Amino acid sequence: MKTDTILAQAGSRRDPLTGAISMPIHPSAAFQHPALGRSTGFDYSRTSNPTRKALEETIAALEGGAGAFAFSSGLAALDAVFRLFSPGDAVVVTEDLYGGTYRLLEKFSRFLNLDFLYLDTSDTAAVVKILEQPGIKGLFVESPSNPFLKVADLEALGKATRERGILFIVDNTFLTPVLCRPMDFGADITVYSATKYLGGHNDLIAGLAVARSKDVSDRLGFIQNATGAVLGPFESWLLLRSLKTLPLRLKKHEENARNAASFLAGHKHVKKMYYPGLPDNPGNAVLARQSAGFGAMIAFEVDSRARVEHILSSVKVFMFAESLGAPESLITFPLVQTHADMDAAVLDRLGLHDRLLRLSIGLEDPSDLLGDLAAVLE
Numbered sequence: 001m002k003t004d005t006i007l008a009q010a011g012s013r014r015d016p017l018t019g020a021i022s023m024p025i026h027p028s029a030a031f032q033h034p035a036l037g038r039s040t041g042f043d044y045s046r047t048s049n050p051t052r053k054a055l056e057e058t059i060a061a062l063e064g065g066a067g068a069f070a071f072s073s074g075l076a077a078l079d080a081v082f083r084l085f086s087p088g089d090a091v092v093v094t095e096d097l098y099g100g101t102y103r104l105l106e107k108f109s110r111f112l113n114l115d116f117l118y119l120d121t122s123d124t125a126a127v128v129k130i131l132e133q134p135g136i137k138g139l140f141v142e143s144p145s146n147p148f149l150k151v152a153d154l155e156a157l158g159k160a161t162r163e164r165g166i167l168f169i170v171d172n173t174f175l176t177p178v179l180c181r182p183m184d185f186g187a188d189i190t191v192y193s194a195t196k197y198l199g200g201h202n203d204l205i206a207g208l209a210v211a212r213s214k215d216v217s218d219r220l221g222f223i224q225n226a227t228g229a230v231l232g233p234f235e236s237w238l239l240l241r242s243l244k245t246l247p248l249r250l251k252k253h254e255e256n257a258r259n260a261a262s263f264l265a266g267h268k269h270v271k272k273m274y275y276p277g278l279p280d281n282p283g284n285a286v287l288a289r290q291s292a293g294f295g296a297m298i299a300f301e302v303d304s305r306a307r308v309e310h311i312l313s314s315v316k317v318f319m320f321a322e323s324l325g326a327p328e329s330l331i332t333f334p335l336v337q338t339h340a341d342m343d344a345a346v347l348d349r350l351g352l353h354d355r356l357l358r359l360s361i362g363l364e365d366p367s368d369l370l371g372d373l374a375a376v377l378e
């Protein structure tokens, strides 16, 4: 079935007993066995739960992966994925990535004796060169990256990692499998903060990890059960319900984002734009090749810190908050919000300073969004 059909019928046809069209929520912690050596397929909900399984199978089908796993947050999914590595392994990582992922890697995963090498992963030649170093076992790419929305060439990186037997992981949160399927280009694992577009309503925290091969899927399933940060049945159901409208929502998100980006790009107080949907953005052509859309995240720089403060306290349609991918348009100040835990030297090197703002463009009427931007920029 095609993507829209898989999504429209997410969780349907799974309850022959009642014929329920909406996947039932199964809050049961444990499941009764008919007899010794016989099972309904479910024993204990940390290991597997029918509602979570319906979600996981939907996502695996969407991506064309051997297995998918739903976690209690995007970071829990990432934590499970990084546990696939062994002590002494090195992983190449996108340098401008979500600050919480940086915190997970730098302040936590290093206890697993892993080494992380940060790089601009939109620079394919630089990535391919570093992959030659001994001990590199993984490549983790956030694309488009956060907050500068740089685009990695998934096909080129998929080829380079495959040739060297390196595990290729893509955080595809900003695009979702509706727009881009990284496994088609050679990714071994995709990861999502499902809190964002997949959940899409600012009302749940969830994460997903999808594995292309059965081997990686089995190992991830083992880690999920062994560490236990699973998604509960109610949130699994909520996510299944949200998935049904994902293609429609993404169309409107992107249409609104294109309008907002064109408006901002021509504004006298906007000094720099970061939106891969703009034709002069360095990632525009690559993203057009590997994605059915450019997404709805925009970053931009204004001319002064004072203007940032004015904007954040004056917005009336945008809300000053730290998330993305929901109907409500949000404005975020990465330096003090999403990227607050990055070391000052790293922020400096990336150019992530106090004049940078990030927008998650929502589903409101475009004239209200543009009106708000126009008012606060004056």
Ligand SMILES: Cc1ncc(COP(=O)(O)O)c(C=O)c1O
Pocket: 073, 074, 075, 076, 098, 100, 101, 142, 146, 171, 173, 174, 192, 193, 194, 195, 205, 206, 207, 323
């Ligand atoms: C790209 C990206 N990956 C992962 C995460 C972490 O997800 P969660 O907040 O669901 O733990 C986020 C959160 O903002 C994100 O933006």
